[in-house]
Amino acid sequence: MLIMGKNVAVLGAGSWGSVLANVLVENGHQVELWTYKTPQADEINSQHTNNKYIKDYYFSEKLHATTDMDAALDGVDVVLFVVPTKAIREISVQVCDILRDKNNAPLIVHASKGLELKTYKRVSQIIDEEIPSGYRSGIVALSGPSHAEEVAHHDLTLITAASEDLDAAKEVQKLFMNNYLRIYTNPDLLGVELGAAFKNIIALGAGALHGLGFGDDAKAALMTRGLAEISRLGVAFGADPLTFIGLSGVGDLVVTCTSVHSRNWRAGDQLGSGKKLPDVIADMGMVIEGINTTQAAYELSQEKQIDMPITEAIYNVLYRGADIKEEVGGLMTREGKSEEIAQNMVD
Numbered sequence: 368m369l370i371m372g373k374n375v376a377v378l379g380a381g382s383w384g385s386v387l388a389n390v391l392v393e394n395g396h397q398v399e400l401w402t403y404k405t406p407q408a409d410e411i412n413s414q415h416t417n418n419k420y421i422k423d424y425y426f427s428e429k430l431h432a433t434t435d436m437d438a439a440l441d442g443v444d445v446v447l448f449v450v451p452t453k454a455i456r457e458i459s460v461q462v463c464d465i466l467r468d469k470n471n472a473p474l475i476v477h478a479s480k481g482l483e484l485k486t487y488k489r490v491s492q493i494i495d496e497e498i499p500s501g502y503r504s505g506i507v508a509l510s511g512p513s514h515a516e517e518v519a520h521h522d523l524t525l526i527t528a529a530s531e532d533l534d535a536a537k538e539v540q541k542l543f544m545n546n547y548l549r550i551y552t553n554p555d556l557l558g559v560e561l562g563a564a565f566k567n568i569i570a571l572g573a574g575a576l577h578g579l580g581f582g583d584d585a586k587a588a589l590m591t592r593g594l595a596e597i598s599r600l601g602v603a604f605g606a607d608p609l610t611f612i613g614l615s616g617v618g619d620l621v622v623t624c625t626s627v628h629s630r631n632w633r634a635g636d637q638l639g640s641g642k643k644l645p646d647v648i649a650d651m652g653m654v655i656e657g658i659n660t661t662q663a664a665y666e667l668s669q670e671k672q673i674d675m676p677i678t679e680a681i682y683n684v685l686y687r688g689a690d691i692k693e694e695v696g697g698l699m700t701r702e703g704k705s706e707e708i709a710q711n712m713v714d
């Protein structure tokens with residue numbers, strides 16, 4: 368099943384980038400993990416740890432980190448982007464400048480979950496714009512219910528390799544698949560990327576409900592109604608509605624709304640407990656993608672006239688200083704609806 372000996376550059380040495388790089392090393396590939404921070408590269412190379420992002424975990428001694436992107440991209444077969452969405456464009460520009468002088472045209476994979484602010488572009492669209500097809504082969508999104516903390520310890524995880532290019536998706540499937548990480552292919556790149564981005568909004572809400580002291584009924588309700596509204600927005604952009612009941616849809620929604628590993632859930636929990644947003648962001652020290660994605664999704668829903676009451680409530684808390692309890696009260700006392708109509712993913 369494994370393709371042995373591919374050369375892979377992993378860009379972004381946070382929690383997910385460093386763990387995915389380790390998976391690739393364990394699968395027998397040559398990996399250069401790129402970070403812009405020399406002390407972090409030194410820590411990974413000499414102590415085999417990455418303690419700010421994955422506590423008390425020892426990486427393979429074969430995993431090598433570097434701050435030299437040119438060297439990392441030299442002769443690579445695959446480039447994996449795992450930086451926060453807001454950094455994708457600038458890193459893509461740097462990668463393209465380097466690939467222009469090489470002739471390896473690698474396969475591009477990304478594992479980031481968000482939308483670009485203002486342009487509302489998906490990660491694969493940004494990469495496609497900045498790295499023309501002459502300098503690379505296909506683009507694949509790797510997505511689904513997966514926390515770095517669990518994959519690091521070989522917990523069983525199933526995710527999706529999505530691409531409009533099936534051969535590229537199959538190559539990524541073979542690259543990552545092993546006895547603890549199972550990969551499916553999916554042709555609905557748009558639906559997979561939108562599900563991955565939007566579930567973080569609902570995870571912020573699920574965390575907030577927990578912080579406010581609400582229980583399992585409220586959590587189940589939020590996840591169900593949240594799935595209905597994020598599917599509605601995704602379908603308006605051309606996603607296959609069935610993608611939202613797959614790994615990158617309901618799968619990722621469930622894990623992110625229920626796991627203490629989720630930074631989005633934890634951020635929501637802290638907001639629900641009364642902590643101020645700037646303190647939540649500062650104390651997390653890792654990316655909380657749902658904050659920007661809430662803004663993007665809210666603006667898109669306004670533009671497309673799509674009813675997204677949960678997203679709007681979370682937007683009001685994050686960007687308009689609204690009181691969380693009042694927003695929850697507002698959601699509960701909206702005009703009564705038929706579930707048949709309210710559940711419709713399409714209208």
Ligand SMILES: NC(=O)C1=CN([C@@H]2O[C@H](COP(=O)(O)OP(=O)(O)OC[C@H]3O[C@@H](n4cnc5c(N)ncnc54)[C@H](OP(=O)(O)O)[C@@H]3O)[C@@H](O)[C@H]2O)C=CC1
Nearest residue numbers: 379380381382383384449450454478479480514515653654
């Ligand atoms: N963690 C997980 O389990 C999973 C994460 N993801 C997705 O993967 C993406 C990355 O997440 P994750 O690894 O968790 O995030 P982290 O915050 O743990 O790490 C992000 C890394 O990218 C670095 N970075 C930030 N901005 C730049 C930049 N402009 N140039 C270069 N490097 C930069 C950060 O450095 P610094 O900290 O110094 O800013 C950090 O090393 C996100 O889109 C997330 O949604 C997907 C699935 C699982």
Ligand SMILES: O=C(CO)COP(=O)(O)O
Nearest residue numbers: 511512513628629630631
């Ligand atoms: O996407 C993830 C799990 O699949 C990671 O979620 P968080 O970014 O909320 O930690």
